[in-house]
Amino acid sequence: MSLAGLFPIDKWNFKSHSILNNLPEDEHTDLFSHMQEQRYGKGEVIFREGAVASGIFFIKKGKVKKYQVDQTGREQIIYVANTGELIGYHAILAEEYYPDSAATLEESVISFIPKEDFTAVLERSIVLPRRLLKALSHEFTVLTNSISVFAHRSVKERLAIALIVLREKFKAETLPGEEIMINLSRSDLANMVGTGNENIVRILTEFKAAGILNSQGRKIWITDVKELIRLSGYGIQG
Incomplete structure (x- = not known):
């Protein structure tokens, strides 16, 4: 089922895949020739908040939580990145430390592009800076929307x-005719929603009964x- 006209999914997804x-x-060859592919198990940390930004990461397969x-040690999941998306480039562009952490939600294949190689291509490129600026502008819109939702x-x-957004994430790698399965721990779901596990279990039980x-x-x-x-509030608003 398409969400077109029913739910503003673009307000919840970054556009780094583009x-x-x-x-x-020549730029594509240059960038991809410097990629170092690595396989990650579920739950492995890719980079940590506050670490020196050494490069960017391209998700060849899998899902990653930022x-x-x-x-108190509690996680707040900001975003779930899917196959084909880039992560870690904000810190490189800003010449700052990584502003958040990233870890795999499932077994994943992720390619690393060293900072020096990425910036070298960026300096020569006409296309890449414009795309990065467009992606960053959209991400600001997504994050502003998220803050508003949490507040109101x-x-x-x-x-x-969260369930609607996650359904779209898992739909991307579901074969035609197959059931779309959201495969996520209750604690990760709670950390996306900003509540306790017990609330998640209770409301999921209500949704199941309904x-x-x-x-x-x-x-x-x-x-x-x-x-x-409709229960998300968007259906009521049309």
Whole structure:
């Protein structure tokens, strides 16, 4: 089911997947020739908040959570990056430390591009700086939207939104005709929504009783997307 006209999914997704698409051949070759591919198990940290930014990361396969940790040690998941997306480039462009941490949500294949190689291509390129600026501008819109939602919507609405967004993330790698399965721990889901695990379990049970979703273990699949959109608050607003 398409969300077109039902839910503003663009307000929840970055556009870093488009940065490297159809680059001039020499730039593409230059960048990709310096990529160092590495396989990660589920839950492995890619980089940590406050670490020296040594390069950028291209997700060839898998999903990665970007998060920050508060003084109590609790994670706040800022974003879930999908196959084809770039992460870590903000720190390189700003010449600062990584502003957040990144860890895999599933087994992933991720390529690393050293800072020196990325900046060298960036300095020569006409196309890449414009794309990065466009991507950064959109990310500002996404993050502003997220802050607004956290400030003004209930936990139930935030969970509904998170499930809709995650369904699109997992849909990207689901074969036609297959059920779209959200495979995420309850603690990660709680850290996306900004609440405790017990609230997540309680509301998921309510959604299941209402016929909105089914679950088995950590896997969740949505059975009534339109009702979930209505509960998110977006359906009411049209």
